Amino acid sequence: MQYGFSAAQLVALSVFCSYFSIIAGLLVVIWRSLPLRAQSVDSRAYVFVALALASFAHTWFYMFGFMAWSFADYERAKNLPEGLLERLSRWLLDTSLFEQAWASVCFGEVNWWWSQQLCLFTVGTWTIFMATEGPRHQIKLVWAYMLLGQLVAISVASNLFYLALVLAGPPPRASSPWAPPALWIPVLLSLGAVARSPFTDEYTFLPNLLAMHLLIVVPLVVPTWGTPRFSLRLSTLYVLVFIAALAMHTRATSNALGEPAVSARQFVRNAWQVLHSHPAQASIGWDVIWTTVSFVAWILLRDGAAPPLLTAAYLTLATPLASVGVLAPHILRSRDDEPEKSKSH
Numbered sequence: 001m002q003y004g005f006s007a008a009q010l011v012a013l014s015v016f017c018s019y020f021s022i023i024a025g026l027l028v029v030i031w032r033s034l035p036l037r038a039q040s041v042d043s044r045a046y047v048f049v050a051l052a053l054a055s056f057a058h059t060w061f062y063m064f065g066f067m068a069w070s071f072a073d074y075e076r077a078k079n080l081p082e083g084l085l086e087r088l089s090r091w092l093l094d095t096s097l098f099e100q101a102w103a104s105v106c107f108g109e110v111n112w113w114w115s116q117q118l119c120l121f122t123v124g125t126w127t128i129f130m131a132t133e134g135p136r137h138q139i140k141l142v143w144a145y146m147l148l149g150q151l152v153a154i155s156v157a158s159n160l161f162y163l164a165l166v167l168a169g170p171p172p173r174a175s176s177p178w179a180p181p182a183l184w185i186p187v188l189l190s191l192g193a194v195a196r197s198p199f200t201d202e203y204t205f206l207p208n209l210l211a212m213h214l215l216i217v218v219p220l221v222v223p224t225w226g227t228p229r230f231s232l233r234l235s236t237l238y239v240l241v242f243i244a245a246l247a248m249h250t251r252a253t254s255n256a257l258g259e260p261a262v263s264a265r266q267f268v269r270n271a272w273q274v275l276h277s278h279p280a281q282a283s284i285g286w287d288v289i290w291t292t293v294s295f296v297a298w299i300l301l302r303d304g305a306a307p308p309l310l311t312a313a314y315l316t317l318a319t320p321l322a323s324v325g326v327l328a329p330h331i332l333r334s335r336d337d338e339p340e341k342s343k344s345h
Contacts, residue, residue: 009089016092019151026148030160033140035168044166044301051297052159055290059153062286065279066101099206101280106205110274112198113256114285116248119197120325121291122154123190123216124241125332130161131183131219132234136175137168143220150213153283155290162298178231182222186215187237191244198252238333245326292324299331 005013074091082090105115127146134142139161149157193212200208232240257267275285296315319327 005086005089009086009093012092013085013089023148023151026144026151029141030144030148030164033144034164035139037167042166045163047297047301048159048163048166048294051290051294052156052163055153055155055159055287055294058290059155059283059287062279062283066104066283067097069279070095070097070100096206099209101283102209103205104278104280105284106197106209108274109252109255109258110270111277111281113252113271114275114281114288116194116197116252117323117325118154118284118288118291119194119212120191120245120248120323121295121328122149123194123212124187124245124325125238125328126154126158127187127190127216127219128179128183128234128237128241128329129332132175132179133165133171134161134220136171136173137165138172139164139168143217146217146220153287153290155287155294158291158298159294162294165302175234177234179234179237180228180231183219184232184237184240186218187241188244190215191241191248195244195248235333238329242326242329242333245323245329249323249326288324289320292320295319295324295328 071088071091074095075087078090105111126149130142130145133139142161145157145161145164148160190212193208193215196208197205197212254261256271262270274281276282296319299315300312315331
């Protein structure tokens, strides 16, 4: 059988295949860069490997479902008679999967309530955490974890980063209390992009979305260690992220509750229905859930000792209720303040 592909169709197929090749390449690069040692592996490592595998399987079950849905939706509109490969190439040429997926999860009050939680955690706490803890623990290629998170799932990439921290062992140097401009400016600008997302239109949606994704790569490729001019205290940056995230999550929750506000039970029912209303929404919604579970696991296991029962109960209950994007900067700010308090005594 001969296929009459245009150059544009071949490019579309190549880009689609390259997407999966880049993901595979990032996984290989990250795995090879992990600080694996000959001695016995810390038992915590198995927890984060299991969480990475589970979150990958779950979120990508829905991601493949989204791709199948998008192709079927395109076929219904076009009704093309060509062979499968040519139909696939036409679909890829005429469809922006990235924009289509994000549009599905950003518009709608409850849809955005789910999606904003992941955006707030990623552009805020997770970016700061990787930009500071990566160099401190001498983790290689920190930018690769961010890129993997954007291409695959934040939950998968965060678990691999937690794994790298566990394998690296105790950090060889103390944490810097400063956040240089190369860190705090992109983070705050990205938070602004998150805040603007619900108010974008067909012309501003994609540029705003791309800005949100690109800005948070900057702190991971530009050196941020030291105390250059115009730096903020790291604890101050976490406070700013916490305040911004709290304000945005409160607004999103209020909008999702509606006017007049529905009951808590009805809200939970609505959130669950929206979570599974579209495969793209299910993928990002479950990414939120897996990211939350993984962050709680990291906080509970990071010191290598069992946390107090009250602390474990607080984290387990408060984090999903308050949203990981809101509570994470509060928790990490509190921990960042501990060394400073000990120095003052």
